[in-house]
Amino acid sequence: MAQTEPTATRVDSFGDYSTIQVPKTETKSLFGMFLVYLGVLICVAVIWGGAELGLGLNLKNMITAAIIGSLILGVIGWFTGYIGGHTRTSTYVMMRHSFGRTGAIVASIAVSGLATGIGWFFIQAWLFSTVLATICNTVLGYVPWIASGPVASIWGALLMCLTAYYGYKGLAFLSNIAVPLFLIVLFSGTYAAVTEAGGFSAAALAIPSNPITMGTGITAVIGMYISGATITSDIARFAVTPTAGAWAWFLQVAIVQPIMLVAAGLMTLLTPAGDVVQSMAYLGIGVGALLLVILGQWTTNDNNLYSGSLAFVTAIRIKRSHMVLIQGVIGAALAFLTSIGFFGADPFMNFLTQLGRFLPPIAGVVIADYFIVKPYVLGIKDPYKRYEFGEGTVYSRWNWAGIIAWILGALLSPYIPGAVGLNSVLIGLVVYAVLAAIFEKSGTAYTSGTYIEPADGF
Amino acid sequence: MASVFREEYPELTWYETNMPRLAIILGIIAIVIGLFAQLPRTKGLYMLIAIGPILAGIVAYARSEATTDIKRVADIIIQATWIMLSFGCAYFVMAPSEYYSARGGLTAIILIVAGIMVVFAIATLVAFGRKGFELTP
Numbered sequence: 001m002a003q004t005e006p007t008a009t010r011v012d013s014f015g016d017y018s019t020i021q022v023p024k025t026e027t028k029s030l031f032g033m034f035l036v037y038l039g040v041l042i043c044v045a046v047i048w049g050g051a052e053l054g055l056g057l058n059l060k061n062m063i064t065a066a067i068i069g070s071l072i073l074g075v076i077g078w079f080t081g082y083i084g085g086h087t088r089t090s091t092y093v094m095m096r097h098s099f100g101r102t103g104a105i106v107a108s109i110a111v112s113g114l115a116t117g118i119g120w121f122f123i124q125a126w127l128f129s130t131v132l133a134t135i136c137n138t139v140l141g142y143v144p145w146i147a148s149g150p151v152a153s154i155w156g157a158l159l160m161c162l163t164a165y166y167g168y169k170g171l172a173f174l175s176n177i178a179v180p181l182f183l184i185v186l187f188s189g190t191y192a193a194v195t196e197a198g199g200f201s202a203a204a205l206a207i208p209s210n211p212i213t214m215g216t217g218i219t220a221v222i223g224m225y226i227s228g229a230t231i232t233s234d235i236a237r238f239a240v241t242p243t244a245g246a247w248a249w250f251l252q253v254a255i256v257q258p259i260m261l262v263a264a265g266l267m268t269l270l271t272p273a274g275d276v277v278q279s280m281a282y283l284g285i286g287v288g289a290l291l292l293v294i295l296g297q298w299t300t301n302d303n304n305l306y307s308g309s310l311a312f313v314t315a316i317r318i319k320r321s322h323m324v325l326i327q328g329v330i331g332a333a334l335a336f337l338t339s340i341g342f343f344g345a346d347p348f349m350n351f352l353t354q355l356g357r358f359l360p361p362i363a364g365v366v367i368a369d370y371f372i373v374k375p376y377v378l379g380i381k382d383p384y385k386r387y388e389f390g391e392g393t394v395y396s397r398w399n400w401a402g403i404i405a406w407i408l409g410a411l412l413s414p415y416i417p418g419a420v421g422l423n424s425v426l427i428g429l430v431v432y433a434v435l436a437a438i439f440e441k442s443g444t445a446y447t448s449g450t451y452i453e454p455a456d457g458f
Numbered sequence: 459m460a461s462v463f464r465e466e467y468p469e470l471t472w473y474e475t476n477m478p479r480l481a482i483i484l485g486i487i488a489i490v491i492g493l494f495a496q497l498p499r500t501k502g503l504y505m506l507i508a509i510g511p512i513l514a515g516i517v518a519y520a521r522s523e524a525t526t527d528i529k530r531v532a533d534i535i536i537q538a539t540w541i542m543l544s545f546g547c548a549y550f551v552m553a554p555s556e557y558y559s560a561r562g563g564l565t566a567i568i569l570i571v572a573g574i575m576v577v578f579a580i581a582t583l584v585a586f587g588r589k590g591f592e593l594t595p
Contacts (some may be wrong), residue, residue, distance in 0.1 A: 029595050031537060172594035180510065180544035185551060188503060192557050195499065284556030291551050 010391070011456060015320040016167035017237070018313040019457035021088040021389055027240040032172055033248040036235055039175030039299035040228060041252055042182050042260065046296060049224040050264020051275045056212035056220075059204045062265045065214050066258035069221025069419075074254030076425055077229035079367045081246035084233025087387045091231045091307075092314045093457070095362065097387050098369035098432070099406070100399040101451035107406060108311040111359040112231065117308010117327050118334075119352045121301055125160065125335035126345055128297040129153035135277055135293055139286035149339035154332050160298055161328030164305035165321050168238055171302055178295040183260075185288040189276070190263040192283040197270040206269050219419040221261065225253070226421030227356060230363040234307050242383070305331070317458060360421050361409025364428025365402045372429075373436045390453065397449025401439060405432035463522075463531040470532075470589060473582045474522070477535055481515030481542045484575050488549070491568050495560045503558050504568060510545035511575060514538040532586055533595035539582045546575030 010020050017026070053062045080091070087094050092112065095104035129152035136147040145151060163170035194203050212220075229249075236245025267279035280289035309323040316323070338345050374386040409428030416423045439446040464471045485508040492504030518538035522531045549572035552558050553565050560568070587593050 029533065029537075032595055169594050176540040176594065177544050177547065180541060181548050181551065184507060184545070184548040188552055188555075188558065191499070191502075285552075285558070287551050287555055 013456040014313045014318070014458075016310075017088075018090065018310050018320045019093060022237050026238065027088075028168070028172070028238040029240055030244040030248045032176075033235055033239065033245050034252055035175040035179050036168070036172050036303075037228075037249055037252045038179045038256060039171065040303045041225070041257055042179065042186075043296035043300035046182075046186055046260055046264040046276055046292065049221060050261045051268045052220050052224075053217055053261055054208070054265030054268030055210045055274070056208050057214065057217050057265070058206065058208055059200075059262075059266070059269070061214045061217060062269070063258070063262055065217030065221055066261040066265075069218045070257040070261070071254050072218075072222055072419075072422060073225050073229045073257070074250040076226070076363055076367075076422075077232040077249040077253060078246045079371065080230060080363050081232040081236035081239075081249045082243060083366060083370045083387075084236035085239040085242040085245045086383045087233075087389065088237045088239075089233070089387075089389060090237060090310045090314075091233045091362070091366075092311045093389065094233060094366060094387060095402075096395045096451075098365050098399055099402040100396040100447060100449070102397045102449070103399055103403050105315040107358070107362060107403075109315050111355060111362065112311035113308050113315070115352055115355045115359070116227070116304045117311060118330055119348060119355070121160070121304045121308065121327065122157070122331040122334035122338070123345055123349060123352065124297055124301040124304065125157035125331055126153050126338045128156040128293065128301070129335065129339050131277060131293050131297075132156070132290075135281055135286075135289050138278065138281040139289065150336055153335035153339045156297070157328060157332035157335050160301040160305060161324060161332075162302075163298070164302040164309065164324045164328070167306065167320065168235070171235075171299075171306060174295075174299055174302065178299050182292070182295055182299075185280075185285070185291055186260065186263055186276075189280045189283060189285055189288060190266050192285065193267045193270040193279060196283065203266055203270060208269060219421075221257075222419040223421045225257075226360045226363075226425070229253070230359050230425075231307050234310055314458070357413060357420065357424060358406070358410040360424040361406045361413075361428030364409055364425040364430075365405050365432045367425075368405070368429040368433040369402070369436070372433045373440075377437050377440050389457070391455045391457075393453040395451045395453065396447030397451055399447045401432055401435040401446045404435060405429075462526050463528050466528050467589060470585055473585050474531065474535055477539055477542075477578070477582050478515040478519040478522070480578055481511040481518070481538060481575075484542075484571055485509070485512035485515065488568060488571050491564060491571065494564055497558070497560070500558045500560045503552060504549075504560075507545050507548050507552070510548075511542045514541035514545075529591070532591040536583065536586055536591065536593060536595055539579045539586075542575050543579035543583070546572045546579060548572075550576075 092108040099107055129149045132147050132152050133143045133149050136143045163174045232249050239245035264276045267276050271279040271282050273279040273282045277289045277292050305324055305327055308327055309320045312323045313320045370386055374380045380386045405428045408431050409424040412427055413420045413424035488508035489505050492501050495501040518534050521534045549568055553568055583593055
């Protein structure tokens, strides 16, 4: 079955194909998407995740936790990326089928627009400014005006805005320069840490300063990037072949992430520093440490902004690039106010962490709808026919099976043993599949209202 | 074959032909410079970074010669150029570091080689971009 090409005659009113399918002429290579995904991962895995593992696990357990956690993330993201590659739509557009048009707006604005696109964006911009000031103090012995918290929080946020403004091309442009460079800096730091500690045999005997169980380590690996696995389609929709995006995701998470986690973990395990950036400064790689902070945060936070803007554009009639500017200005203002102590970041971080539980179940619902309900309950076997988009497509306003599965996934996941992020995906998947199957078989309506897609895909 | 590309875009022929060559040559020069470093770790780092441009150059040459698709040739050259640019930048970040330090003269020489990599990569990207090729394939 040939892939449908409805966007050939459609106008991209909001930019970067935010509300319509990406045309085949605009698709990207597996290698290009691999670098963009890796751009997000490098900060998450190296600056946050690796440090946590290094402080809590010995080398053997660290490697095991990194591999198991990464494989689970790789599989979840492969499924969502597969859907994105076949439908060539963003997460928030494809959600119209499993959540309904209004349901998709509510879910995507809550978890991706507000939480990621503004909340985490400003927290990361603020963290960027504090880490930069700390590292400048360590490396230079003083904090230059440009690196002081209030100033760096503003230019940092605006820098991150810059690439997100240009959409996928902007993200890819930065990742192409930053990712290989970042990997060289990281592995140079790891080599230095291992050598100074007496080699890998000494590393194998090193005792973590704040021990955790391997299960906790696996949970940490899954939790740190489950959000990324949920919104894989935002990038995979540009895939040159339907599965290229899914494989690009799988390769970077299942293969590269464990290596990066262990490389970063070794630095915190083998040096007295509490995080990777401090470790590099301790090892005399100050410029590399500065680069880790700037490029790492930049390549990750521009993706936060990008995904947030995609979510907002499905709810508000505004150009995606303009939405990025609005989010960027709000984020910069909030980061500035936090850095001058106008309010603390902790209440926001706690709230965003709680809200973050609502993102992974979306992956469960979408996967269940596309891979179980559509082919096996509704009998739509052709992967290109399971989700249809385009002018005149009729969606429900609310898909109550999707809404219920989503909320249950978020609320029940902490009360079940195992990784909360994985639990929420699985609950969303099972509940949606079961509810949809029961309602379909019994002839009970589980959707309400109708929405007809206009020419601009809004 | 890449000759189709050269006929279609004669203005880009110089970049298409010389980008892989220059990446390989500059990579080999960086390896030779690395051999003169005193510290084994500096030697290793200089050589390791040099592998990036060399591999990019070899792969770009082999892949571009094997295709007749003009856009594909451009994509291959552009991807290799990004790698050369990023690895060139890596010398600027790592060479001044205390841990991987080399004698002053050697650091200056490797930075000149890295500078040529970066400048040539940017020039190649600008040239392809001006002709309307997608710079993020």
